[in-house]
Amino acid sequence: MAxxxxxxxxxxxxxxxxxxxxLLGGLRQEVQLIKDELGHMKAFLKVAEAKEDDDPRLQEWINQVREAAYDIEDVLDEFVLRFAGYRHHGFGGSLQRILKASKSLRARHQVASEIQSIKSRIKNISEGRQRYQAEFAIDDRVAGSSTMTNSWRYSRDDALLVEEAKLVGIxxxxxxxxxxxxEGDDYQLKVVSVLGMGGLGKTTLVKKVHEDPDVRKNFPVRAWVTVSQTCDFPKRLRDLIWQLHxxxxxxxxxxxESISTTELKEFVxxxxxxxxxxxxxxxxxWDVEFWNEIKFALPEGNYGNRVMLTTRKADVAFASCTESQDFVYKMEPLSIEDSWTLFCNKIFxxxxxxxxxxxxAKxxxxxxxGLPLAIVAIGGLLASKDVSRIDEWEMIQQSLGGELEGTGKLERVKRILSLSYNDLPSHLKPCLLYLSIYPEDYLIDSRTLTQLWIAERFVEWREGMNIEDVAWGYFNELISRSLIQVAEVFYEGLPDKCQxxxxxxxxxxMKSREQNMVTVTTGQPMTWPSEKVRRLALHSSSNSSNIQYHQQRQFYSFEHLRSFIAVSFTNPLLSKTFLSEVLRSSKLLKVLDLRGEEIEETPNEIFSLLHLTYLSLYGTKVARVPRAIGKLQHLEHLNLGNTGVRELPVEILKLLKLRHLRVYQQVDPSDSDYGYHGFKGPSKLGGLLALQRLNSIxxxxxxxxxxxxxxxxxxxxxxxxxxxxxxGKELCSSLVNLTSLQQLRIASVGKGYDFEIIDLNHHQHSLSSSSSCSFLQSLRLLLVRGRLETMPVWITHLQNLVKINLSWSRLRADEDPLKSLQHLPNLDAINFCGCYxxxxxxxxxxxxxKLKWLWLKKMEGLRWMAVEEGACPHLQRLILHRLPSLEDLPSGIQHLSHLQELYLYEMSSQLMEKVGNQKEDSEDYRRIAHIPEIDIGFYADDGEWIIRRLWGKKKKTILA
Incomplete structure (x- = not known):
């Protein structure tokens, strides 16, 4: 970290x-000296940090370096803020302001005094470096060679696309x-508890059971609620309601959202x-009280309902299993054989x-x-080592010998994980510690996380590489070391959500507190760290509504704060008070994330934060962006998604460092494709040459x-x-120049079905050329609310196309879209809505x-479908929605051997009747018997949405 x-x-x-x-004047020489000294320390630090747990003196020296570096940053940022102000297209625009400010001799003297003080500190620290360098025999010329990943490259290979480790013993x-x-009584609620210490894999086991096809067939309604140690019971009930719906x-x-806990239980x-x-x-x-509360929301009925529960505590497991047929399964560590298998799967x-x-190895x-978590963690560490270097493996073994002599297995696992952290290259340590901004069991958005890393300057620029790719490389490396778990993925296999x-x-x-990385608060009274608060994360708390902010205000020191992030905070009054105090006193703030906060206007104080690089007001009620936005000359990331902002002032053109601009409003939550308002930008928007994301113009x-x-x-x-x-022609001309484009979404003018024809067949040769298509990696082309009539030829050359959405393109009858797309080698998902x-x-x-996901919707003239043997061999989900002329299932559907889900929504009465009333010995039944899950959905005469689900031999009608 240091x-x-x-x-x-x-x-x-x-x-x-x-x-x-x-501007520095006579201070230039002093600043240069400080820079040189820090340069001498960098290489030494990379090895010293790996050894700091071995010697408290070395740890203290590293802390001194880190705090001195932070103080240098504070002084210099204050200096620039005080004397330079903000830029108007370069140095000359603020020359008069600088000259005027430079007359403030008292202020300049104060800065000079602070720099001299820091220079003295750096000199003393540097002497300590030389002393420890000799004592620990560290050669900074080769420092970090064993931990730095010099051969690093960005890719989406095995770490993301292959299971982290083959599950064994499960x-x-x-x-x-x-x-x-x-098994058991079909007329009684049965509870199955899985008991075991942390790290045994209880959640993994139960998840596999919960998702098993036989379980899915027998239990049409399923839900998964993560309770955790800090349980907000009403929130868990609402989560359960959301999942069931x-x-x-x-x-x-x-x-x-407004009813009481008792009413929530009655509703469930x-x-x-x-x-x-x-x-x-x-x-x-974690608590027996949770079960004592939730059991009153679970009807026994006469269906043979089931509840599974995982816990580390025996009293919880046995308290929930009180009936004769209830069952407690106690997990044990892996056997020696299974441990060895898991170990070799992970490493070799x-x-x-x-x-x-x-x-x-043994x-x-x-x-x-036998703890799976420990095996996977240490396996991830060893997998990064050279198998030809036995000395590297012996070094890990020796470290474990001294580190894992704790009294309990949980403590030993913690130490193994600490060792995995210590082995990280220096550039990955702050990225991992930064995860402390998120609450327990929080689903972390991977893209947001990597953007925050970039804004915090954790990600280093690399020659010839885009900073976004470098950040994804960091993320990929943490996954490969089993330190981040992928919870959800995009269609193309990249992580979407992680935990x-x-x-x-x-x-x-623990590490974050030691290094004063992040301070977390729920708004409740607490003892604040004696160190300066540099990153503050505001979390939700079920008790925070009763806390009065003035009780703790005296403990705050925000003048050194660099990041303020509100994570799903639930107390608007307390949150606004916090925000007011932060913005009033934090002039050096660089990261401000207020997503979802109850804010109706952009606080004016924000426009005084001249060092701000990341600003997110996502999901707030802000509807206007003041012209003062032009003051934020260092802003790189501006997120106004799902706000009321519909137009940006011309001053946005002053933000020449802006890389991400997200301004849109989702007006139809049920329609993720074209239910959006974009924003109207200034006519010279092309001046924002650093832009990498523009969503939505x-x-x-x-x-x-x-x-x-x-x-x-x-x-x-x-x-x-x-x-x-x-x-359309002008757009094609523009697309020729966008050789780095990965995702494109187009929505046309029009309402209802009266959409204008967009001709995207211009510049065919240029768009199809290798120079244009070679950069189109993972392009997701979404043509929505725009009639095409003919398929653009250049689409057939998009060799890396992963997802395509053609909505209302209304291709002519002789323009079969499948002919253009069938040989694209990486196509993973297709969504056709009114397109043919x-x-x-x-x-x-x-x-x-490679197709896995296919949705065909609202094609009124479609009368038949056929799947030849050998087509779509990996298709997993097929959705047929409102195809009124289709009277039979696709011929050849039996060839789709990997199909897991078939959804038939608002289809013809002939098709619905044929599928819903099949006999097990019929040919039609045998064609679909291999599909684990089938849904039939339609609206009843009274407007009620009805879903009928069929699994194999059993049928179950569900009235939603």
Missing amino acids: ATVVSFVSNHLATLLREEGS DQPKQHLISELL KELNKSVPQFI KDFLQQVGRYAIVFDDV KGNRCPDHLMDV AVLDKCD IHDLLREVIL DASSGSVIVKEIGKLTQLRVLYITQLRRED QGEGLCFKAGGFQ
């Missing part, structure tokens, strides 16, 4: 000397638990009594361990005591703005709304080799 701080402070000093050299307990769920494609009533009970057989998991239960990808490593594995294990989070919190003002888009050659993501017919006017679609043999 090495990273020193690195970006050193870079900051270099920038200051280069851009503000004349088949027998999984089948045991499935049997317990399926989502499972049945039903809207959640608004009133559940009434709802479950109506829907039929259910299986609900309550994961990570299933191959055998080399003979020369056998002894040291010695390391012995320390893990950290509870035990690892404890280690991260309203093009209704004409071809001028479409032409300006072509100047934004760094764009990777582009969403356009309100595109006019006559601007032909009578039939045939998926040819050999086509769509």
Whole structure:
């Protein structure tokens, strides 16, 4: 961590000397000396941090370096803030302001005094470096060679696309638990508790059981609620309600946000009594009181309902299992054989361990005591080592020998995870510790996290690489070391949501407190750290509504604060008070994330934060951006998503460092494709040359703005709304220049079905050329609310296309879209909505080799579908929605051997009747018998949405 701080402070000093050299005057030499000394320390720090746990003196020296570097940054940022102000297109625009400010001799003397003081501190610290360097025999010329990843490259390979480790020792307990769920009295609620210490894999086991096809067939209604140690009971009830309604494609009533806990329990009970057989998991239960509360919301009914519960505490497990048929399963550590299998799967990808490593590998594995978490963690550490270097493995073994002599297994796992942290390259340590800003069990948005890393200057620029790719590389490396768990993925396999294990989070919190990385508050009275608060995360608390802010105000010191992040805070009054205090006293703030806060106007104090690089007002009620936004000359990331902002002032053009601009409003939450308003930008938007993400620009003002888009050659993501017919040619001309584009979404002018024809067949040769398409990696082309009539030829050349959405393009009957797309090698997902006017679609043999997800909707003329053997071999989900002329299932559907889900919504009465009333010995039944889950959905005469679910031999009708 200290090495990273020193690195970006050193870079900051270099920038200051280069851009503000004349402003420094006589202080330039002093600043240069400080920069040079920090440079000498950087390499030494990379090795010293790996050894700091061995010697408290070294740890103290590292703390001194870190705090000195932070103080240098504070002084220099204050200096620039005081004397330079903000820029008006360069140095000359603020020359008069600088000259006037420079007359403040008292202020300049104060800055000079602070720099002299820091210089003296740095000199003393440097002497300590030389002393420790000799004592620990560290050669800073090769420092960090064992931990730095010099051969690093960005890719989406095995770490993201392959299971982290082959699950072992899980088949027998999984089948045991499935049997317990399926057997027993069908007229009584049965509870199955899984008991075991942290790190044994309780959640993993239960998740596999919960998702098993036999369980899914027998329990039409399923939900998963993560309880955790700090349980907010009403919030968990609302989460359960949300999941149940989502499972049945039903809207959640608004009133559940305002009713009492008792009323919430009554609502859940009434709802479950109506829907039929259910299986609900309550994961990570810590308190008996939770079960005593939740059991009154669970009706026994006469369907044989089931509840699964995971816990570390025996009293919780046995308290929930009081009936004769209830069952407690106690998890045990892995056997020696299974431990060895998991260990080799993680490190050697299933191959055998080399003979020369056998002894040291077994010695390391012995320390893990069969705990899967420990095995995977230490395996991730060893997987990064050279298998030909037995000395590197022996070094890990020796470290474990001294580190893991704790009294309990939980403590030993913590120490293993601490060792994994210590082994991280210096550039990854702050990225991992930064996860302490999130609450327990929080689903972390991967893109937001990597953008925050960039804003915090944790991510180093690399020659010839985009900073976004470098950040994803960091993320990928933490995944490969088993320190971040992927919870959800995009279609193309990249992580969408991620989490950290509870035990690892404890280690991260401990390290974060030690290094004053992040201060977390729920707004309740607390003892604040004596160190200066530099990053403040505001979390929700079920008790915070009763806290009066003035009780603790005296403990705050915000003048050194660099980041303020509100994470799902629930007390608007307290949050506003916090925010007011932060903005009043934090002039050096660089990161401000207020997503979801109850804010109706952008606070004026924000426009005094001249060092701000990251500003998120996502989900707030802000509807206007003041012209003062132009003052934020260092802003790189501006997120106004899901706000009321519809237009940006011309002053936005002053933000020449802006890389991400997200301004949109979702007006139809049920329609993720085109239910959005974009924003109207200034006519010279093309001047924002650093832009990489533009989401979403309203093009209704004409071809001028479409032409300006072509100047934004760094764009990777582009969403356009309100595109006019006559601007199709200009858009194609602009797209030719966007050789880095990865995602494109286009929505045209029009209402209902009266959409304008967009001709995207211009510049075919240029758009199809290798120079244009070679950069189109993971392009997601979404053509929505725009009639095409003919498929643009250049689409067939998009070799890296992963997802395509054609909505209302209304291709002519002779323009079969499948012909253009079937041989695209990476196509993963297709969404066709009103896109084709032909009578039939045939998926040819050999086509769509990677397709997993297919949604066909609102094609009124479609009468038949066929799937030839060898087509779509990996299709997992098929959705047929409102195809009134289709009277039979696709011929050849039996060839889709990997199909897991078939959804038939608002289809013809002939098709619905045929599928819903099949006999098991019929040919039609045998065609779909291999599909684990089938839904039939339709509206009843009274407007009620009805879903009928069929699983194999059993049918269950569910009224939603």
